[in-house]
Amino acid sequence: MTSESASPPANLTSVPRAEFGFPGPLRDQLVAAILDGSKTSTTALVVDYEQEGEPLPEVGSRAVVIDSDDRAVAVIEVTDVRVVPLAQVDLAHVVDEGEGDTSVAEWRAGHERFWHGEEMRAALDDPEFTVDDTTPAVLWRFRLVTDLRLAD
Template identity: 40%
Template structure:
């Protein structure tokens, strides 16, 4: 189960350290308005339901402190092979193509011990920055 803050579910991007700090800063700068997760790993294994439109989440920074409040604007469950380019661009991480997005994400999840294929279900979240502390 995910931690809660002020009664809201929390969101931590990437892995602790440099990656989490970079991704959190992209959100705070307004460049990152989307993130991807794995249905099996990030939700089913954690006993969590997928977010819903209008839900508010607390974005945590690398120290585990509140960095911002986000509102979910859109949720799509998509096969890895079908993640669209506009979603990859909304992640704000400078991907050069959808193939580049797939390669980076496949490598990331593999490094976390979870191999994916074209039929793996990806949870594509789009969000708005509501406020920062």
Template identity: 30%
Template sequence: MSDSTYSSLPAINHLAAQQLWEEYLAAFDGAERPREYTAECFGDSPELADELLHAVSHGAKRATSSLEIEYAQFDEPLPEVGRYWMICDGRGQPQLITRVSSVEKRSFYDVDADFAAAEGEGDLSLEYWRREHEAFWRRTQGSMGNEWSPSDTDKPGHKVIMERFEVCWPLKFAH
């Protein structure tokens, strides 16, 4: 979602994002220039953004999930393999550049334990993933005046978007 998706998150520092992007491109001089990037924070609060950024930078988190309906609500394109995503901290400062390596759509109840573990959160269990993501999506959809439940993801256009990614930059985090 864009930097204005959840009002409790700060605005993204787009100048710093552009500088980090140029640093990344310069490191691969002569290589094919990647496509555009998106700069965003994880979560819906500065604290959650920092917690999840830490999980990515320390190698625990290599996947994320979102609701397909959110992309329609915010008039944004769905994630696609090969897109670059700059992860920002809870102050809106860009920290890491990632590249989407796979995208799947599933019902909430069809998300498996392997994907839950790849999200790198809590005790890495599917039970934790379900509990925390249900609470998160009820909260974020509720903040927009929408009721949400896991069974909503059984409907077309309402699936869970499951993204896996790799860290590209800075190289010290690309494990």
């Protein structure tokens, strides 16, 4: 989800933003997991990229991670991208999301709560939006390149 842009460091102004979840407790949790190294994968929906008019991530591309206060806190680099139906999300990907899920079913339930939530439905401009086993998902892996908090 894009929002009004904060001013990242001058050398990062051309680097795309990576916003995990919506601002608030979930984003705080996800950003903390990126910064401590426990989160090295994430899942998005193809429809979200289409709605935002944004291209899918590409291997080798970098993005600035934005926290709930709209601050640039890290730079990540995409290391792998797969587009698969939700039914094909595997346990390795789930575990590497760093959210504490120990099964694909547990991961799926939590993600469906997010995707079926009011904020996501509003962002997609579809109050009835739902996912199913065939929904195309973007599974991408990344590595932490720079912790920008250390540059303060």
